[in-house]
Amino acid sequence: MNYVALVGEQKRQVELTELEDGKFRVVIDGRELFVDARAVADTTLSLMIDGQVYNIESELDPAGHGENFSIRGEVVNVEVLDLRSMQLRQAKTLTGGVDGPAEIAAPMPGKIVAILVEEGQQVEEGQGLVVVEAMKMENELKSPRAGVVKNLTAQKDATVESGLVLCVIE
Amino acid sequence: MGKPSRRINKVLIANRGEIAVRVARTLREMDIVPVAVYSDVDRIAPHVRACYEAYPIGPAPAPQSYLRGDAVIEAAKKAGADAIHPGYGFLSENAAFVEAVEAAGLIFIGPSANAMRVMGSKTAARNKMKAAGVPCVPGSEGAIDNVEEVKKVADQMGYPVVLKASAGGGGKGMRLVHDVSEMDSAFRSARSEAKNAFGDDTVYIEKAIINPHHVEIQVFGGNDGKAVWLGERECSMQRRHQKVIEETPSLAINEEVRCKMGEVACRAAEAVNYVGAGTIEFLTDSDMNFYFLEMNTRLQVEHPVTELCCGVDLVEGQVRVAQGEPLPWKQEDIVRTGHAIEVRLYAEDPSKNFMPAPGHIDELILPHGPGIRVDCGVASGYDVPQHYDPMIAKMCAWAEDRDGARRRLIRALSETAVKGITTNRLFLRRLLELNEFVAGKYHTGSIAEMMAAGDAAPSDEILDAGVIAAAVNRYRRDSRSTRREPQSQSSSGTLWRSHGWRRGGRA
Numbered sequence: 239m240n241y242v243a244l245v246g247e248q249k250r251q252v253e254l255t256e257l258e259d260g261k262f263r264v265v266i267d268g269r270e271l272f273v274d275a276r277a278v279a280d281t282t283l284s285l286m287i288d289g290q291v292y293n294i295e296s297e298l299d300p301a302g303h304g305e306n307f308s309i310r311g312e313v314v315n316v317e318v319l320d321l322r323s324m325q326l327r328q329a330k331t332l333t334g335g336v337d338g339p340a341e342i343a344a345p346m347p348g349k350i351v352a353i354l355v356e357e358g359q360q361v362e363e364g365q366g367l368v369v370v371e372a373m374k375m376e377n378e379l380k381s382p383r384a385g386v387v388k389n390l391t392a393q394k395d396a397t398v399e400s401g402l403v404l405c406v407i408e
Numbered sequence: 409m410g411k412p413s414r415r416i417n418k419v420l421i422a423n424r425g426e427i428a429v430r431v432a433r434t435l436r437e438m439d440i441v442p443v444a445v446y447s448d449v450d451r452i453a454p455h456v457r458a459c460y461e462a463y464p465i466g467p468a469p470a471p472q473s474y475l476r477g478d479a480v481i482e483a484a485k486k487a488g489a490d491a492i493h494p495g496y497g498f499l500s501e502n503a504a505f506v507e508a509v510e511a512a513g514l515i516f517i518g519p520s521a522n523a524m525r526v527m528g529s530k531t532a533a534r535n536k537m538k539a540a541g542v543p544c545v546p547g548s549e550g551a552i553d554n555v556e557e558v559k560k561v562a563d564q565m566g567y568p569v570v571l572k573a574s575a576g577g578g579g580k581g582m583r584l585v586h587d588v589s590e591m592d593s594a595f596r597s598a599r600s601e602a603k604n605a606f607g608d609d610t611v612y613i614e615k616a617i618i619n620p621h622h623v624e625i626q627v628f629g630g631n632d633g634k635a636v637w638l639g640e641r642e643c644s645m646q647r648r649h650q651k652v653i654e655e656t657p658s659l660a661i662n663e664e665v666r667c668k669m670g671e672v673a674c675r676a677a678e679a680v681n682y683v684g685a686g687t688i689e690f691l692t693d694s695d696m697n698f699y700f701l702e703m704n705t706r707l708q709v710e711h712p713v714t715e716l717c718c719g720v721d722l723v724e725g726q727v728r729v730a731q732g733e734p735l736p737w738k739q740e741d742i743v744r745t746g747h748a749i750e751v752r753l754y755a756e757d758p759s760k761n762f763m764p765a766p767g768h769i770d771e772l773i774l775p776h777g778p779g780i781r782v783d784c785g786v787a788s789g790y791d792v793p794q795h796y797d798p799m800i801a802k803m804c805a806w807a808e809d810r811d812g813a814r815r816r817l818i819r820a821l822s823e824t825a826v827k828g829i830t831t832n833r834l835f836l837r838r839l840l841e842l843n844e845f846v847a848g849k850y851h852t853g854s855i856a857e858m859m860a861a862g863d864a865a866p867s868d869e870i871l872d873a874g875v876i877a878a879a880v881n882r883y884r885r886d887s888r889s890t891r892r893e894p895q896s897q898s899s900s901g902t903l904w905r906s907h908g909w910r911r912g913g914r915a
Contacts, residue, residue: 239883243875252879264876275880281771281827283877292873297827300767307874311822312866313834314874318882345763347794373764373798374580374605376597
């Protein structure tokens with residue numbers, strides 16, 4: 239299989255061939271490696287590459303970007319795409335605008351403790367919009383740019399899930 | 409003063425999380441029945457499972473459950489408990505609660521309501537300490553309830569200033585204010601945070617000492633009015649006034665200053681007939697001058713480092729003194745050995761301004777091995793609720809010297825994995841590797857300086873291993889889903905990214 243691996247800002251071409259159960263030939267950007275990969279559990283992998291042992295604990299990135307791998311005390315985030323979805327993503331980025339309405343979403347599950355603006359209000363970049371409280375800490379959501387507050391659906395004392403859009407800055 | 413002798417057989421723990429688990433452990437070792445209380449979202453929380461009895465006390469928000477003294481006392485009566493251990497936070501420094509507990513015929517494991525009232529109110533404590541000749545940081549002599557007054561006092565003292573919750577501790581309700589333009593918002597949020605955390609929105613103001621060390625002395629008072637001290641804890645690795653790393657001994661003071669601070673701390677505790685475990689916090693400057701900051705009239709979050717170096721169980725001591733026994737230790741019995749460091753593991757995202765990150769823990773892997781102690785309040789399969797403090801575990805390492813403890817703790821953090829939620833684990837590791845920390849030359853502003861400096865990338869070897877692991881996982885998922893559901897859209901990545909896969913896939 240051919241994949242593209244996104245590691246931070248970098249992009250790696252990966253070619254993976256299963257030789258026999260658990261044994262792989264991997265080519266990363268033209269470098270050939272032979273890997274013995276055993277799944278210890280669903281999210282625990284033991285890799286051997288040229289005598290080096292890597293115990294790898296993985297999780298789906300809670301922020302939704304691929305997986306996080308804990309390796310020798312470091313954490314590497316990797317998102318693997320096949321070639322077609324890579325092309326799709328690139329096409330999307332090219333057509334997507336940067337000046338569209340900015341959605342202000344709850345960054346975490348919590349409770350709305352204050353609404354600092356009104357529908358239709360003109361706001362400056364960095365101006366506080368809504369205050370969300372979780373785990374006894376208050377977080378003021380600020381406007382990413384100057385604009386007008388629209389679709390202000392946030393309600394004081396309401397409990398919100400992560401990702402819920404609270405208002406839009408147009 | 410002095411408490412009636414009465415054998416304690418059953419103790420209700422009026423708390424949750426790692427501290428409730430920790431107290432339950434000592435109680436079980438003492439053949440005392442531990443009783444838990446829990447809110448609606450905590451039914452399967454580790455602290456409930458660490459106890460032999462448990463009673464529900466209300467809905468998730470703390471003011472409707474863990475802060476409700478009446479519900480806690482009612483549960484204690486129902487359980488037939490002899491005593492209540494408050495842990496830290498919640499009701500632990502609420503003098504009215506202490507009185508209500510005693511009025512109900514129960515023992516409060518902690519100081520008297522009077523000692524708590526004097527020392528718990530920062531302003532009253534300052535006055536007491538001044539009268540005893542202990543140096544204090546300049547500040548308002550009382551609580552301030554309007555923003556105009558705060559601005560006036562701050563102008564007189566000169567910025568920067570610190571707003572603090574009168575009932576507070578642990579950085580909650582605390583704000584550093586650099587100039588007058590920040591005051592309105594700081595005053596509002598400090599009061600609101602104080603109200604939520606302690607049920608009391610009173611704040612006061614102090615002059616900020618820039619880049620100080622935060623050194624605190626563990627004291628322990630007996631029923632005879634005498635106190636001992638058990639070394640100090642250095643708590644200067646802080647982020648926004650939240651302690652992140654604590655260690656003992658402190659490199660910021662020498663033995664002579666240490667002993668002077670210990671004696672002053674004992675005098676302070678004895679002045680209010682303090683019984684049980686308490687902490688006198690000092691700020692020290694670069695010339696080893698120390699200023700009384702506040703007294704925490706409770707067991708402290710970071711008490712394990714003291715236990716590791718002194719070889720004592722402070723909770724056991726609390727229970728013994730509460731049932732009328734003499735102090736378990738004489739001052740000359742307290743021998744400090746080696747070095748201990750604690751880090752606080754938080755469910756928060758350092759890359760997003762340390763935003764709290766509650767959620768479901770798919771799997772929790774904790775470290776083991778020589779010199780490691782973990783006090784943990786979460787478990788695999790547990791939903792970390794959004795309603796409480798984001799600290800989920802404390803990890804401590806002891807070794808004969810400081811660098812040994814530091815390396816041990818880094819090793820332990822590398823073994824740790826909390827899958828499903830974001831934590832500050834890597835951030836803690838970076839702190840332990842920070843040059844200033846390695847050299848022991850840090851202060852309360854060091855973390856902010858490090859944050860500004862940015863991150864180092866993992867080595868190519870580690871990146872390769874990560875890429876291979878990701879590709880192997882992807883390959884296995886693709887072949888599995890092709891077998892199971894030929895129409896799968898998994899190539900877009902959405903299937904395996906959803907929570908449905910994450911939990912459903914375990915079935």
